[in-house]
Amino acid sequence: MKKLTIGVVGAGIYGNYHIHTYCCDKNVERVVFCDLNEERRIATADKYQITGYKTVKEMIAQEQLDAISIATPDPYHFEPAKDAMEAGIKYLFIEKPLATSVKECEELIALAEKHGVKISVDFHKRWDPAYNAIRDEIKKDEDTFIRGYMALDDIIDVPRKWFTWTDKSSPAWFLGVHCYDLIRYITGSEVEKVYAVGNKEVLKKEGYQTYDNIQAILTMKDGSNWTVENNWILPVTFPKSNDGQLVVVTEKKYFKNESYRGVKSFTDKKESIPNYIFMNFTQDSASGFGLEPMQEFVADILSERPFRTSIYDGLQATRIAQAVHDSCESGKVVYL
Ligand SMILES: NC(=O)c1ccc[n+]([C@@H]2O[C@H](COP(=O)([O-])OP(=O)(O)OC[C@H]3O[C@@H](n4cnc5c(N)ncnc54)[C@H](O)[C@@H]3O)[C@@H](O)[C@H]2O)c1
Structure with a gap:
């Protein structure tokens, strides 16, 4: 082959x-x-x-x-x-x-x-087994979505130390797009309107020109409302570089997922929460749902299958992120 x-x-x-x-x-x-x-x-x-x-x-x-x-x-x-x-x-x-x-x-x-x-x-969240289990469970009964909540946050060293391009991004561009895409993936519906607010306090004091935090309410075409919260100013003492939650309420069901995936580690130097199902590397191997999008990209090319995410999904997430920023700036509801 x-x-x-x-x-x-x-x-x-x-x-x-x-x-x-x-x-x-x-x-x-x-x-x-x-x-x-x-x-x-x-x-x-x-x-x-x-x-x-x-x-x-x-x-x-x-x-x-x-x-x-x-x-x-x-x-x-x-x-x-x-x-x-x-x-x-x-x-x-x-x-x-x-x-x-x-x-x-x-x-x-x-x-x-x-x-x-x-x-x-x-958009690797589409490969996360927990989110796929929730999606599958809801799809079984074709439940009506009522509301959802998704948070995805980073510790402050991410914008402070990881990037040289912090001012050209934001919690919505870097983290929010994962949430917007996952909500589209779970509901199978598109965003109709967005209302968002943001804060510029903490990073601004350190000389950065971007948001600390952005909260958005997305109303979907299926009528459900989703709150999405993204900040990148969690204290560096948090035992993971990021934190997250997903809550979904449908007509008949209730789901909750937290980014804590079952392992807590305490050493004489620090406490940590390794996410073993996300990424694992040895010299000769790479595994975890965070890397599956690349592995599937290769397999899909070779077997001429369509990709799980398309350029259209990329456009839609950007459309939502842009509307979120527009709403933060204008204080108004933005229709997509
Ligand atoms: N999928 C995820 O969950 C996830 C997680 C983290 C980062 N990312 C994304 O990955 C991207 C990179 O993030 P990062 O943290 O690795 O950034 P980084 O700053 O560590 O690395 C970017 C690299 O690109 C190089 N570069 C810039 N422009 C270039 C060009 N035109 N040609 C060749 N090299 C160029 C820079 O020199 C730098 O080494 C971002 O878009 C980020 O949002 C995705």
Whole structure:
């Protein structure tokens, strides 16, 4: 059977997860990457013993790539995706959010249609077994959705230390899009209107120009109302880098899920809550629902199956995130 050659764009925190996952995939023959940052390029090439280029264009010119996997910062997915499609790459895996404006998403869709490119967006919550169990249970009786609540928060070191692009993102772009997509996935319905509020206090004092916290109420076309809360200022003492909850109330049923997945660890240095079902790496293996989107991307290309997430899902999540920001700024309800 044919094996793929994959190029990863961006070898930062998440790009390294992409690279590690593809390197361990028996359906992948060759993994290469590019990163504009020289230090990261050298470190990643050395860690995985693979070839690293500076730019996407250089990588495409030098390699016979079957697919490209994009893990650049939130506001910089558009350029590499455009470059890849114009250079003839037919399969793209793009980190969430697809782009940070509806206009860019629409341009990407037009390019994909023009060049016949298939695109998957990394909304890994669709692979979480707990959320799939809830979705399946509701679907059984075709229950009517009444309301839902989803929270996804990060500790403050995420915007403070993990990124150099904090001001160009927000809790809605970085975390909210996962929630908006999951709500669409669970309900099978689209957002009709959004009302949102946000706070800019804590990060602003440290010189950042973005929100600490955003709360949104989404009214879906099926009539259900969902509250979505995202902040990235949890104290660093929280034993996980993020926290989350999902609550769903339907006509007949009630579901609750917390991001705590059963393991608490206490050492002489710190308390932690490892999420073993999300990601596990050894030198030769990569497993967990956080990595399954990449593994399924490869398997779907080889078996010519449609991807679980589409470029349209990417557009819809961006449309909602943009409406959430517009509502925070205007204080008004925004209709989609
Ligand atoms: N799916 C998830 O749950 C999840 C979790 C975390 C991050 N992410 C997403 O992954 C993306 C990357 O996040 P990160 O934390 O790894 O960021 P990061 O800042 O650690 O890494 C980004 C890397 O991209 C490189 N880069 C930027 N523009 C480039 C370009 N045009 N060509 C080549 N390299 C380029 C930078 O030099 C940097 O090394 C973001 O969109 C983020 O939202 C997804």
